[in-house]
Amino acid sequence: MTSSAAIDNVLAQVDSGLERSLERLFELLRIKSISTDPAYAGECRKAADWLAAELTELGFAASARPTPGHPVVVAHGPEQAGPHVLFYAHYDVQPVDPLDLWDTDPFAPVIREKDGHKIIVARGASDDKGQMLTFIEACRAWKTATGALPLRISLLLEGEEESGGKNLPPFMREHAEELRADIALVCDTDMWDRQTPSITTMLRGLVAEEVEIAAADKDLHSGMFGNAAHNPNQVLAGIIASLRAPDGSVTLPGFYDDVAEIGPELKAQWEGLGFDEQAFLGAVGLSVPAGEAGRSVLEMLWARPTCEINGMSGGYTGDGFKTVIPARASAKISFRLVSGQDPDKIRAAFRTHVESLLPADCTVKFTPHGGSPAITVPADGIHLRRALSGLTAEWGRQAVITGSGGSIPVVGEFKSILDLDTLLIGFAQVDDQIHSPNEKYDLESFHRGIRSWVRVMGALAE
Known part of the structure; x- marks a missing residue:
């Protein structure tokens, strides 16, 4: 069990080490790991090796494993009591075209001001290198402050998510016994709003x-x-x-x-999110929902x-x-x-x-x-409840359960191959411009994302 004093010490380490965490993020962002273009195969390998080296330094048994495409990085922390989590993210990025629409070099990360807050601008800043490093830096803070991780942690870091990910499922099947855990964690999603963290539990x-x-x-x-x-x-x-x-x-x-119909408790929570249907449709020049009559837009998008x-x-x-x-x-x-x-x-x-x-x-x-198939994580699961409590403690707002109208194939593969439920916890914002020129990640998302994972790790370990 992790004490509140231990968590406070780890959070203090996150804050004091933020500058060095940013330096490591910038090192990774400078690597041009564009998976879809064969010309950047060497850069993808470089990114995989960089991650394996960083995780090895943190005490993980880590290596960049070959596949018919780009390497998969696998890392295992020490065996210990408590739940075993498998963290997934991807180190590859989208191409940067059209280059002339970027304000700065997409592989020369910079910090800029936007609407009164600081942002990190670079290809991969949000999708998914910045998100991935929030978890790795949280591991680093735990090791530095306490000498150990609070629970057993494995990592699976992919290099082909942006180009189809065809080599990951066979890799997972081949190494299924090695990759089995109690719960999977994915950091590749958004917050509900700038100050409200969320866990996505439903994917169509x-x-x-x-x-x-x-x-x-x-x-x-x-x-x-x-x-x-x-x-x-x-x-x-x-x-x-x-x-x-x-x-x-x-x-x-x-x-x-x-x-099946969604339960009344979840429906009430969605109704309490303050989702503005008119603004959502108005932003794309529309005004009238076109799906099933009598359903809210959130139901149409997440549950129907x-x-x-x-x-x-x-x-x-x-x-x-x-x-x-x-x-x-x-x-x-x-x-x-x-x-x-x-x-x-x-x-x-x-x-x-x-x-x-x-x-x-x-x-x-x-x-x-x-x-x-669609994926749904049970709303009463112990890991979900603990993760929600950790996020709520960090942001000072009740973390919410959300759905997604999209599909994330790796989550389905975790279920079908490894029989793992997945918690999707991300700190991106809807205006991060992923896949577009001038992709960004809020500095607050990076900083408090690390702090959030510290608390979530501590909560899961209880």
């Missing part, structure tokens, strides 16, 4: 499908064949239109069979499944006009799933629905583009 799953409708064996003149020949564009448009009912619900048979048309193609789309009936038309369609829904079942229901609407002389081809 995903089914991505490409559908192509074909009719005639060649493009046809719309005057010579109009009315007489099926138009794949029209057939596909009808199928797409049939996927949503007027009330915004998805029409696939059985789509909602396994969807959806169907979206991500792209459509068919016929002539160039400049001018061409009177053609295309031989083929295609669309890319995705379904975001919630807990309980089976991606294979939803994919099969979609295909059956399309086939049932296919007229004579038309054929369909389906191309899958991945699928993953």
Whole structure:
């Protein structure tokens, strides 16, 4: 068990060592670990080796492990009583294009002022090097102040998250016994607002499908064949239109069979977050929610499944006009799933629905583009409650439980491969401009992120 005096000493170490922590962050930010570009493979290796060396210095058994792509850094702290946590982050970054939109060199980190607070500007400052180092620097502060970590800690640091992460799942399967723990921690998400920490416990799953409708064996003149020949564009448009009912619900048979309502306690907490639906939609030039009638926007985004048309193609789309009936038309369609829904079942229901609407002389081809189930962490879990208490103690505001409309594949892989629930705890802000020019991370996010992990580690160790 960790005492409050011990935690106070560690927090004092964080504060006194902040300047050196920033120096280490800047060292890592200067490494151009762009995973998607083969020209930067050496830089990715350099970042992995840097992390392995830092963790070794902290007393971890750490190494940069080879994969068919970029290395995976694995580190294990000493065996000790209490829960065993597996921390995940990624050291690779997005490309910096367009370079001319950056105010400064993206790999020459600087501290600037913005809206009255200090920010760290560099590629990877928020996504995910700054976030990753909040945890590592918290480990450093514990070691420096007390001589030991408060609980057993392992780290799994990926080098391909920004380029698909295809080599991590087989690595995890190969090393599953080594990587097993009691809970996974991920630092790659936002706070609810600038002063309210959050833990994301719900991630939607995903089914991505490409559908192509074909009719005639060649493009046809719309005057010579109009009315007489099926138009794949029209057939596909009808199928797409049939996927949503007027009330915004998805029409696939059985789509909602396994969807549960959120509990009243969680619903009340979401209602108390002060989320401004009009401002959320207004920021992108919209005003009226388009999902299921009678649902709040947060429910639509976090707790309800959806169907979206991500792209459509068919016929002539160039400049001018061409009177053609295309031989083929295609669309890319995705379904975001919630807990309980089976991606294979939803994919099969979609295909059956399309086939049932296919007229004579038309054929369909389906191309899958991945699928993953939704993830939900039990709201009454002991690790979640302790982590919430640590965050609340640091920020002086009740930490909140949030969902995410997006999908984070590694969280699903932790569950399916390692049977691990995951707590997503991040300190980024919504205006960090990740993946964009002038990416930034608030200095407060970095400083108090380290302090937050100190408290969360202490709380988990109790």
